[in-house]
Amino acid sequence: MRRRVVVTGLGFVTPIGNDAVSVWTSLMEGRSGTRILTRIDPADLPSRVAGEVKEFEAERFLPPKEARRTDRFIQFAVVAAMQALQAARLELTPAVAERTAVVIGSALGGVETFEAGVETLQARGPARVSPFLIPMFLADMAAGYVAILTGARGPNFATLSACASGANAIGEAARMIREERADIALAGGSEAPLTRTVIAGFAALQALSRRNDEPETASRPFDRTRDGFVIAEGAAVLVLESEDHARRRGAPILAEVLGYGTTADAYHIVQPCVDGSGAVAAMKSALDDAGLLTRDIDYINAHGTSTPLNDTVETAAIKQLFGSGQAVPPVSSTKALTGHLLGAAGALEAAICILALQHQMIPPTWHLREPDPECDLDYVPNQPRAASLHYVMTNAFGFGGHNAVLILSRYSS
Known part of the structure; x- marks a missing residue:
């Protein structure tokens, strides 16, 4: 072990x-x-x-x-x-x-x-x-x-x-x-x-x-x-x-830090790969590292930058990861309140996921008033949601095509 x-x-x-x-x-x-x-x-x-x-x-x-x-x-x-x-x-x-x-x-x-x-x-x-x-x-x-x-x-x-x-x-x-x-x-x-x-x-x-x-x-x-x-x-x-x-x-x-996956888009200096393949690969790698399946994930803290391209590509990547026959868990972006801390964002959002596990509560995506038809997941809009959280995923994607995904879990001895 x-x-x-x-x-x-x-x-x-x-x-x-x-x-x-x-x-x-x-x-x-x-x-x-x-x-x-x-x-x-x-x-x-x-x-x-x-x-x-x-x-x-x-x-x-x-x-x-x-x-x-x-x-x-x-x-x-x-x-x-x-x-x-x-x-x-x-x-x-x-x-x-x-x-x-x-x-x-x-x-x-x-x-x-x-x-x-x-x-x-x-x-x-x-x-x-x-x-x-x-x-x-x-x-x-x-x-x-x-x-x-x-x-x-x-x-x-x-x-x-x-x-x-x-x-x-x-x-x-x-x-x-x-x-x-x-x-x-x-x-x-x-x-x-x-x-x-x-x-x-x-x-x-x-x-x-x-x-x-x-x-x-x-x-x-x-x-x-x-x-x-x-x-x-x-x-x-x-x-x-x-x-x-x-x-x-x-x-x-x-x-507990259960899983970690990191990949490169190898696509563009500032744009995410339009098919989401790099993000999907990082999420799959994190799941494999954690020894989990997609159905085990209870919540995803998205990279969710509020840029037109990132949010649609990340949505498509999450849907691709879960496939058409499986429900996608709730997704939210806490950048609505914090803004984007660039190199510190992934660490902050991992820490927020740990607070979510402690409180058994999903932090919402605030300021989501007019849903984008291309962003059609459950983003937990404007209201915290109590939930049974055991495994949570958090995404971080960077210019240059860098992708990093963490999976955190409630601790059980």
């Missing part, structure tokens, strides 16, 4: 709350985290809506000097990781830390720092560029910094697979624990992408919602009126442990 991997702690820094209770309350009550941008002047940007993290205090875990020397995406990861360790009631003693991995993904890394460095270079010359520029914006520095602060000396790296990064981080960390290369892992994703260049770039791709007059409902996955995703910032980190390690120390076991 293979080594089982369980989840013992969750950490959140998000537009809808910075702890598990506030995140879940927002999901149940439909409290949107998307607003008109305030971190930058958005006046001339075509899309001015974003999911911003509020009431964030990096100094809770970082001395003021260190906070000044770290990009916002690193700070998010540190706070989420420390919160997850506290929730897991886990102290990384030197012996434990030797067997603790850190895997934290990001699509963009420290773009706020990079943009500021370019502005300094242009305005004041190379002598004024900060010596901290490079370590502040490298995408691996969230994982590196968390390891430095916690003493974790096991495998340490960042997954960079666009919007699949966070899910890939969890899946790869779970594999390391199964293969006995680590006993514990801090795994997740972090992103702080709210800069003028990033937003202008995504807008140029026609990827962002331009519903600036309705910022709180601009993200509307699977709705006929959807016009793009709402970019967002934040982080989510999970504490993963081998089951035997968690049970020996009496840890609170929240769920």
Whole structure:
């Protein structure tokens, strides 16, 4: 029998709350985290809506000097990781830390720092560029910094697979624990992408919602009126442990990581493969890894970006996976409230699935008012739904054709 991997702690820094209770309350009550941008002047940007993290205090875990020397995406990861360790009631003693991995993904890394460095270079010359520029914006520095602060000396790296990064981080960390290369892992994703260049770039791709007059409902996955995703910032980190390690120390076991599948579309730099074959293959791979059949899945947390193409292709892929003779389980997208956290999205949605398993409740797809005829599944619109949840699937798909799928389950000894 293979080594089982369980989840013992969750950490959140998000537009809808910075702890598990506030995140879940927002999901149940439909409290949107998307607003008109305030971190930058958005006046001339075509899309001015974003999911911003509020009431964030990096100094809770970082001395003021260190906070000044770290990009916002690193700070998010540190706070989420420390919160997850506290929730897991886990102290990384030197012996434990030797067997603790850190895997934290990001699509963009420290773009706020990079943009500021370019502005300094242009305005004041190379002598004024900060010596901290490079370590502040490298995408691996969230994982590196968390390891430095916690003493974790096991495998340490960042997954960079666009919007699949966070899910890939969890899946790869779970594999390391199964293969006995680590006993514990801090795994997740972090992103702080709210800069003028990033937003202008995504807008140029026609990827962002331009519903600036309705910022709180601009993200509307699977709705006929959807016009793009709402970019967002934040982080989510999970504490993963081998089951035997968690049970020996009496840890609170929240769920089990049962399956992981990852594939490539090998099709287009930004568009999903129109036949959904890459997504289907990733979902099948996750099912095989979990030892499950499609009929075992009770709920799917969709990638559900609120872009016209993604939502129709993902719907078609799910239908293809289940086939014509089998009912598709309820599907929902929590990006309606959180916005799209890019490289952190897959980690956040995995953590939300664990909350759903704990509460035996499906978070709905908010803002779904006008169903799209091409999106014809049960998306749990606008109202939470009590359900018997044992196995849940969560999808994460990224530019470049990256697909990552996780299957999480209720824990039974």
